[in-house]
Amino acid sequence: MSLLVITLAIRHDRRNMLRIQRRTLRDSTDPFSIPEPRFLELFRFSRTAVRVLLVEIEPFMDTAVRSTFIPNSSRLCVALHYYATGSFLRDVGQDFVCLISKTMVSRIVHQITEILQNHMAQRYIIFPTTLEQQNIVKQRFFTATGFPGILGAIDCTHVKIKKPPLAVEHRYINRKGYFSKNVQLVCDFDLNILACFARYGGSTHYAYI
Structure with a gap:
């Protein structure tokens, strides 16, 4: 005991x-x-x-x-x-x-x-809307690249996500074979993000977005 x-x-x-x-x-x-x-x-x-x-x-x-x-x-x-x-x-x-x-x-x-x-x-994610803000971004691009009138560099990237519900999974399977969101980003020359658009799934083509 x-x-x-x-x-x-x-x-x-x-x-x-x-x-x-x-x-x-x-x-x-x-x-x-x-x-x-x-x-x-x-x-x-x-x-x-x-x-x-x-x-x-x-x-x-x-x-x-x-x-x-x-x-x-x-x-x-x-x-x-x-x-x-x-x-x-x-x-x-x-x-x-x-x-x-x-x-x-x-x-x-x-x-x-x-x-x-x-x-x-x-x-922090703000697209330049005033003339002064736009001129600053344009001047930065022009000084570095010699291209005039550029407000931003735009591209899309796939952000991997978990498998969505079966009814909508076809919207998110991308060409590389995994589920993602196709996110459009706009940035200035210093890589500051000016705009972000994440509405569409990975199956949507860049050109459509």
Whole structure:
């Protein structure tokens, strides 16, 4: 009987230790402590750029006082890592930087995406409409290439997506054999995105878009 009590006590202590480790793990994982080359590899942005972005979107992010709450810096890096690699959510959640469950990673990506779409996109993706803005873009192209009157460079790119419902999957299968959105982008000479159009599936030809 005493042996059973001791065994149960040991199991209880182990569970308590795991809870303590889980509570402290997330707070002790600081993505900004990663060396700059590795940080660029994981997130495709410099640490300075991510810090600036974090300051801008943090007012729109969730706040909490729970000890297990994932810091906003880690949340942003989880989303950026997913955008950068296109890997499955489980792979992102198991990265050594972001030890987060698949369910939580999915929630984080959804939240950050909504913030970027609703609060950031309209602020930064702006096509030049005034004569002064257009002349600046034209002059930059002309200085670099010698071509006059260019407002932007336009092209389409396939963005891979999950398999859509069977009834509409024919709209999204592209010529390379995978499902995608055919996204049209316009940028200036410095690669700043001026316009984005992501209405059509991968089966739609560039010329039609």
